Amino acid sequence: MFPEGMGGLLIKKCYAVLLYLFCFGCFADALTLSADMKQTSLVGYAEILVEPQHEILFEQIITSDFASRFRPFSQAEVNRGITHQAVWLKFSIHNPSSRAIEWVLTPETSYIDNIDIYFTAGSSSQQATPNFSSRNTRAGASSDSWQHRRLSDYLAFSSRDIAYRLLNAKFVAQPGESSSFYVRLSSNTLETMNVQLFVEEKGAFKDRTLTEYFLFGIYFGLFTALALLTVILWSYTRSYSYKYYIYFLSYLVFNIVMWTSLNGFSFQYFWPDSPQVFNQSFHILYLCVAIFSFLFGRQLLNTRLLLPRVDKLLLGLIALYVLAVILRLFGVYELVLYISFFSLLSMAFQPVLGWLCYRKGNTYVLLYIVAWVPYGISLILSLISASSQWSAFGMGLIHLTQAAVLFECLMLILATLDKMRSTSSKLQRQAQLSKLDPLTNLGNRRHLSDHIAYLADLEEREGEYWLLLIDIDHFKQVNDRYGHATGDKVLVELAQILKNECRSVDVAIRWGGEEFIVLINVASQKMAYNIAERIRQTFMNSVSESGNQTFRHTLSIGMDELIFDSPDAFSVGLEGADKALYQAKNAGRNRVVSFADGVAK
Known part of the structure; x- marks a missing residue:
């Protein structure tokens, strides 16, 4: 040259x-x-x-x-x-x-x-x-x-x-x-x-990349741990809707894949020889994240019942995003690009959805709102920064969004646990209510049956168990003379006496009509008799009111020992108590009669 x-x-x-x-x-x-x-x-x-x-x-x-x-x-x-x-x-x-x-x-x-x-x-x-x-x-x-x-x-x-x-x-x-x-x-x-x-x-x-990969390893390790925790929760709560876990687990998995792609790790570790897969999958991942976020939200918030019109809108969005995924698979690009960005933006309004459900009485959705607020804000800022020239913050906001989505997923798991707790508490309350008499707030036959089954399963029992069958004397006359409302008051008054006389080891229930049963654990027949006599006297000495009138009332009690030596121990004991009660009625009422050795005494 x-x-x-x-x-x-x-x-x-x-x-x-x-x-x-x-x-x-x-x-x-x-x-x-x-x-x-x-x-x-x-x-x-x-x-x-x-x-x-x-x-x-x-x-x-x-x-x-x-x-x-x-x-x-x-x-x-x-x-x-x-x-x-x-x-x-x-x-x-x-x-x-x-x-x-x-x-x-x-x-x-x-x-x-x-x-x-x-x-x-x-x-x-x-x-x-x-x-x-x-x-x-x-x-x-x-x-x-x-x-x-x-x-x-x-x-x-x-x-x-x-x-x-x-x-x-x-x-x-x-x-x-x-x-x-x-x-x-x-x-x-x-x-x-x-x-x-x-x-x-x-x-x-x-040196920098060594630290960077270490931090990213912790980040995606936490994400994976959340996914495993979801699987564990699913395995231990099979009674819960499987769709709920499928949607949330899919949301977690697509988030993991989306962020590994955005950070460049999917190309390095998942498909290093398939650059087309890496470059063409971004928008599909955005759409899938949005799809499963709304499917999960519908399931958790129960929008189908609480917000039926909003629920139809959510189903429309989900259908649009599914269609966009199909179009992308068939090669449509620019239209899907804008739909995928809109799908990410639409997720930022999840806190509003949670608030609307909260106003309908869904108190456990507070954690859902807390989960989405920081993620929604960072998502909006990141989309503005990435898709426009309005922001001078570069892409640093992407790291804020990554931290926010990890926090969001953790809070959504807590929201899940809160819903499970709320649902479990509601079921427990319903179960308890199903064992209560609505008028007297005493137990009912189901409650007594469960308690008898519990006692029958015990290998060792201390003391004796006596069944007191209680019937109010001439109760029909009370209803006829003073009205059924006054009769109900008398039943409530007797129920309160039974609550006061019973200890924590005893069970008092309304058997039906004006009949009550008390199952007591005592040291001897005499002690059982004394308790029954105290109930009779307390009720006899109480005064009921009906308008300007006052009146007294009495009751009769038949009692028998419950011996757990056969599967029909309760039936035998109830039959003996009923015979003793019949004897008490024939003997003039207002008395306690014990059935022992086949004889009412």
């Missing part, structure tokens, strides 16, 4: 001077490398040019016609929103040290499909194309001065210089040398674009 001898040497030196003046006179201040250089953004060091609708070739971008079109690269330029346009960045790197420095260039996110890097001598890269062919270059910028690297998410993962979750290129900056760079960032389809690039010394890069 250059002639030999002193003349050739002089020409080479002049060429080097012209090259330096061209390259670095047109660039912003050079980014100075150091042996321990931490991750450094190109904001403030690079200049930016947004490609118009047609592609600009590298041969054109390095001409003087385009040099004036570049402007300083600021933080406000990082987010490009949803766009087809490619972006050019130009910057320079300087190594002032006396030894070569290895450094790494990486993007901030996995949203960029292609990164084309053009650079001059002073830096080198193993996979660069040397002597890059360039036409129509100005003097001092010959084609021999540029090399080319292409990074792409549409290449196998093994094509990357470093096995790292994001695109990367490794360079070696020679001692005391400077290099100029043109970088073109583009996507193959309409997509969210973030053009942040970082420069980092290789050793610092390894």
